[in-house]
Amino acid sequence: MGKTYGYQLIDLHSDHANDTGPSHGAGHHAIDCDALGLYTDSDEEAAVTLPKMKRPLAGRKAARRALRRRRLAKSNLKSMVKLGMLGMPAVLLMFFGVLHLMETLLGRTSLLWNAETIIAASWQRATISGSEGRELIGNAHPIPCHSHNDYLQRRPLLDALSWGFTGVEADVWLFDNNLYVGHHKAALSRTQTFRSTYIDPLIDILTADTPEGEAPRCTGDGIYKVAAAQTLTLLVDLKTDGERTLQHVIQQTAKLREMGCLSYWNGSTVVPREITLVAT
Numbered sequence: 001m002g003k004t005y006g007y008q009l010i011d012l013h014s015d016h017a018n019d020t021g022p023s024h025g026a027g028h029h030a031i032d033c034d035a036l037g038l039y040t041d042s043d044e045e046a047a048v049t050l051p052k053m054k055r056p057l058a059g060r061k062a063a064r065r066a067l068r069r070r071r072l073a074k075s076n077l078k079s080m081v082k083l084g085m086l087g088m089p090a091v092l093l094m095f096f097g098v099l100h101l102m103e104t105l106l107g108r109t110s111l112l113w114n115a116e117t118i119i120a121a122s123w124q125r126a127t128i129s130g131s132e133g134r135e136l137i138g139n140a141h142p143i144p145c146h147s148h149n150d151y152l153q154r155r156p157l158l159d160a161l162s163w164g165f166t167g168v169e170a171d172v173w174l175f176d177n178n179l180y181v182g183h184h185k186a187a188l189s190r191t192q193t194f195r196s197t198y199i200d201p202l203i204d205i206l207t208a209d210t211p212e213g214e215a216p217r218c219t220g221d222g223i224y225k226v227a228a229a230q231t232l233t234l235l236v237d238l239k240t241d242g243e244r245t246l247q248h249v250i251q252q253t254a255k256l257r258e259m260g261c262l263s264y265w266n267g268s269t270v271v272p273r274e275i276t277l278v279a280t
Contacts, residue, residue, distance in 0.1 A: 134205060134208045136158060137162055137205070137223065137225075138162070138225075139225060140162055140224060141164050142166050142223075142226075142227050143163075143164045143165065145163075145167070146166070146169065147160035148169050149169060149183060150168040150169050150170060151170055152183070157202070166230060167234075167235060168198070168232070168235065169235040169237060170194060170234070171183055171237045172194050172236055172240075172245060173188060174241065174244060178193060179245070179249065180193055181193065181194055181197055199253060202275065203255060206223075206256075206261055206274060209221070216259055217259050218259050218274050221274075222274055223274055223275075229272070231273065231274060231276045232274065232275050232276070233276045234276070235278045236277065236279045237280050238280065249277075256275060260273065262275055262277055263275065263277070
């Protein structure tokens with residue numbers, strides 16, 4: 001017969017057990033499993049296996065509630081992780097947005113590490129002669145590279161020339177009828193002017209080979225010995241009133257113009273010289 005399942009328990013040693021069929025060995029009695037609601041693996045087995053008891057209803061409900069709580073906690077944890085990953089970029093953008101706003105309200109003074117402040121503390125104008133400047137440039141080969149915010153270099157202009165750069169940039173500010181170079185107002189220094197940082201060093205380098213007693217002039221030899229035709233682009237970014245600042249730039253570059261060192265327009269084309277001055 002097939003397996004039958006029941007949940008009635010009996011005392012195998014009771015008197016009722018002795019009346020239920022033929023004996024299967026001394027001291028053992030056969031049991032009618034169908035009558036008692038038990039199951040056996042086959043009709044020939046004498047051993048009786050008791051079924052497992054069902055868990056009480058209250059216990060099953062408690063287990064289901066605990067399982068639901070674990071699943072809910074796991075789901076909440078996943079949601080928090082996803083929300084954190086999605087919200088972190090927004091928090092960072094808000095942080096730097098607030099910093100930018102405060103920097104603007106405080107007159108463009110950097111609230112964090114300020115490159116200009118660090119560099120300006122150790123910056124000194126390289127006091128070298130024109131011949132030393134020529135030697136510093138040496139046989140550098142010009143490359144089409146531009147030194148952006150060149151005044152932040154350890155040696156403005158000179159480092160760019162020694163590396164062969166063909167362009168440098170200077171941000172100029174007009175205050176007290178003088179031109180100062182720097183990225184922000186707070187970074188300006190009385191000792192770092194447009195003339196002392198760029199104009200005077202260029203004049204010294206370009207006139208280094210002028211024979212004694214002769215008026216200094218640019219002879220077309222260029223900044224770089226190995227490429228005489230290569231012009232150096234001096235990009236001047238006007239940070240204050242354009243017209244007034246430009247007039248001071250023209251005045252301070254007058255000597256370079258008189259020496260014939262600046263590229264110019266002859267009415268039909270640009271005539272390249274040692275330096276090409278570009279104002280923006």
